[in-house]
Amino acid sequence: MNDFHRAEMADQELADAMDKLVIVKSAIYTSGERDPREPPPRQDTAGRLHLMGHDPRLPKMPDKPTLFDFFRLRFGPAIHMLQSARLALNNGCDEKVILACLLHDCSAAGFIRADHGYWAAQLIAPYVDEEVAFAVRYHQVLRFYPDESFGYKYPDSYIRLFGADYKPEPYLDRAYEHCRNHRWYRTARLLTVNDLYSFDPNVHVELEEFTDIVGRNFRQPPEGLGFDDSPSAHMWRTINWPTRYL
Numbered sequence: 157m158n159d160f161h162r163a164e165m166a167d168q169e170l171a172d173a174m175d176k177l178v179i180v181k182s183a184i185y186t187s188g189e190r191d192p193r194e195p196p197p198r199q200d201t202a203g204r205l206h207l208m209g210h211d212p213r214l215p216k217m218p219d220k221p222t223l224f225d226f227f228r229l230r231f232g233p234a235i236h237m238l239q240s241a242r243l244a245l246n247n248g249c250d251e252k253v254i255l256a257c258l259l260h261d262c263s264a265a266g267f268i269r270a271d272h273g274y275w276a277a278q279l280i281a282p283y284v285d286e287e288v289a290f291a292v293r294y295h296q297v298l299r300f301y302p303d304e305s306f307g308y309k310y311p312d313s314y315i316r317l318f319g320a321d322y323k324p325e326p327y328l329d330r331a332y333e334h335c336r337n338h339r340w341y342r343t344a345r346l347l348t349v350n351d352l353y354s355f356d357p358n359v360h361v362e363l364e365e366f367t368d369i370v371g372r373n374f375r376q377p378p379e380g381l382g383f384d385d386s387p388s389a390h391m392w393r394t395i396n397w398p399t400r401y402l
């Protein structure tokens with residue numbers, strides 16, 4: 157069998173699987189595109205079962221998925237996080253900062269963009285030092301507030317993205333004040349210093365460069381992320397199986 161036939165068969169298998177399943181989108185996926193108060197669009201469900209596991213359109217995750225499996229099979233291009241982590245490494249930062257750089261945008265890459273620092277911190281909190289989760293949570297906030305003593309300016313890209321008149325919401329001002337006065341401010345600030353404004357699409361960084369740092373600083377659960385009953389296991393499961401009916 158050649159590649160073309162293999163691809164055709166895979167397409168057919170997928171089409172057959174899809175015919176047997178009802179797959180719906182969570183309200184949050186479509187809220188805004190449609191009014192979330194409206195009833196969901198009707199689907200023909202006759203003779204079909206509602207999906208309660210792996211979505212056949214996605215690459216299958218191993219039974220005991222690791223952090224790197226999520227990077228490879230569920231996150232969008234991670235080059236920005238990898239390049240930030242390498243920059244922190246080259247700048248001589250300690251392993252907590254390097255790990256924070258490697259993980260800091262994982263929510264935007266594979267889960268939810270809005271308040272991505274907060275979501276990412278919750279995702280990783282059971283598995284990393286509290287200081288790492290703190291830095292990831294507050295990097296989103298600190299990016300809006302310059303600190304000349306670290307050589308950190310308000311990003312030009314934010315002016316392009318949000319306009320020159322954009323003002324952070326009051327909750328961000330409060331979070332900034334809290335972080336500014338916290339003993340781990342420096343760690344969170346170092347993350348923003350190494351959080352590359354514009355990454356270079358031609359610089360290649362392999363995940364494996366960080367195998368040892370992750371091994372020493374990320375408590376990979378033996379049951380696999382999502383199946384270890386941690387406070388964020390359900391969030392990893394949702395990334396693994398994003399379209400389960402319940």
Ligand SMILES: [Fe+2]
Nearest residue numbers: 260261295296
């Ligand atoms: Fe970010």
Ligand SMILES: [Fe+2]
Nearest residue numbers: 260261351352
């Ligand atoms: Fe970032």
